[in-house]
Amino acid sequence: MAQNGCEHSERVLTMDTMNPNVKRVEYAVRGPIVQRAVQIERELNMGIKKPFTEVIKANIGDCHAMGQKPITFFRQVLALCSYPDLLEDSKFPEDAKSRARRILQAISQGIEMIRQDVARYIERRDGGITCDPDNIYLSTGASDGIVTMLKLLVSGEGVSRTGVMISIPQYPLYSAALADLGAVQISYYLDEDNCWSLDINELRRALQEAKKHCSPQALCIINPGNPTGQVQSRQCIEDVIRFAAAEKLFLMADEVYQDNVYAEGSKFHSFKKVLFEMGPEYSEKVELASFHSTSKCYMGECGFRGGYMEVINLDPEVKFQLTKLVSVRLCPPVPGQALLDVVVNPPQPDEPSYDTFIKERTDTLATLAEKASMTQEILNQVPGIKCNPVQGAMYTFPREGTSSRYVLLYEASGRKRHLFGSWQMTILPPVEKLKIVLAKIKEFHQHFVEQYS
Numbered sequence: 001m002a003q004n005g006c007e008h009s010e011r012v013l014t015m016d017t018m019n020p021n022v023k024r025v026e027y028a029v030r031g032p033i034v035q036r037a038v039q040i041e042r043e044l045n046m047g048i049k050k051p052f053t054e055v056i057k058a059n060i061g062d063c064h065a066m067g068q069k070p071i072t073f074f075r076q077v078l079a080l081c082s083y084p085d086l087l088e089d090s091k092f093p094e095d096a097k098s099r100a101r102r103i104l105q106a107i108s109q110g111i112e113m114i115r116q117d118v119a120r121y122i123e124r125r126d127g128g129i130t131c132d133p134d135n136i137y138l139s140t141g142a143s144d145g146i147v148t149m150l151k152l153l154v155s156g157e158g159v160s161r162t163g164v165m166i167s168i169p170q171y172p173l174y175s176a177a178l179a180d181l182g183a184v185q186i187s188y189y190l191d192e193d194n195c196w197s198l199d200i201n202e203l204r205r206a207l208q209e210a211k212k213h214c215s216p217q218a219l220c221i222i223n224p225g226n227p228t229g230q231v232q233s234r235q236c237i238e239d240v241i242r243f244a245a246a247e248k249l250f251l252m253a254d255e256v257y258q259d260n261v262y263a264e265g266s267k268f269h270s271f272k273k274v275l276f277e278m279g280p281e282y283s284e285k286v287e288l289a290s291f292h293s294t295s296k297c298y299m300g301e302c303g304f305r306g307g308y309m310e311v312i313n314l315d316p317e318v319k320f321q322l323t324k325l326v327s328v329r330l331c332p333p334v335p336g337q338a339l340l341d342v343v344v345n346p347p348q349p350d351e352p353s354y355d356t357f358i359k360e361r362t363d364t365l366a367t368l369a370e371k372a373s374m375t376q377e378i379l380n381q382v383p384g385i386k387c388n389p390v391q392g393a394m395y396t397f398p399r400e401g402t403s404s405r406y407v408l409l410y411e412a413s414g415r416k417r418h419l420f421g422s423w424q425m426t427i428l429p430p431v432e433k434l435k436i437v438l439a440k441i442k443e444f445h446q447h448f449v450e451q452y453s
């Protein structure tokens, strides 16, 4: 008998009966490199001697786990919302208290106020272009919104099965969600030689090929990009919108890194703003869902799982279905909603927390900018490594040399040939630790090249 009192052969849920789509899901964030790192860390903790004393996790996108300081005002408001007796405590500033009272009141009446605050935030961000709170859906992080939208899109069988275009290199949520939903992944490749920009001809190529075996319905863009750190130009976004309109594709714009722009000459342009500035020919026609989150930018609050999506030009009956789908799962956790509210409605110049808030936000973004330029500078000093400028987001995706030994090693490890010799790392470790990581990469690479080329 098995431990749970049931013969294995009697189980209802086995590897043979389970959902085959789940088995197709790959998720690199929990993949072999991470598992090996965990194992090494355990061995170090057990006192096993190694040529190093610490594992610095340059793969994790969790800002606070990597030492970034949470924004004080946000945590104060969350503490007050969680334990309202603290509203009597004189140590908390008055603006944090009034924000907490407002949120507590709103939550008791439903989430309408938070959706309105999100809409006002989008209007400020997009230079006054109107945003209807009815187009805002609060989500448990951006991931939840993205998966919900994909779920709505997927249908059909065989050549009619929904195909969704995603960038390569990609953020693994997309391939995982598509595998899980049994949708067809249509890969389009970002242009490494042009700072990972998006080439419309490549979109065309991918789409034409895909039409032979599926029904392409949607195009996903991550801007600023994970894992490649590019910020798409306004021209590129316009081209993508024209392409989506011409090909009748639903646009999904993942904009969770909208504040993370570092490079001179790079600027974040939201898809919504560009769409509306292109005039009614596009703004009244192209269907768009855009996503934001409390997890990234200067907030880094991924543990609270706050986010929203804005939908534009959604068929009213589909919108009804979306509302139903979201409602069935009940609302996102209250702390995530409260946090989202203070992110979209931060301290104002006449409020006591304003100066601290601005200082913390500015310092956090300035440190990330410093780490972005340090990373690309040091990696580009290593002979054989090429690293594009980290224009935005929190990652770099450098490429190693092309010796045949590398190719063999790479393929032997079961990776995809097209990503040969490239790897992703975050710029999140504290400056001093990042310097150590970069120095180690330099040393390792030089040694590896000497040994095998």
Ligand SMILES: Cc1ncc(COP(=O)(O)O)c(C=O)c1O
Residues within 6 Å of the ligand: 061, 140, 141, 142, 143, 144, 171, 173, 222, 226, 254, 256, 292, 293, 294, 295, 302, 306, 307
């Ligand atoms: C491009 C991109 N989209 C979505 C997410 C998920 O965000 P959230 O934590 O809000 O679910 C991430 C997280 O790393 C990301 O990099």
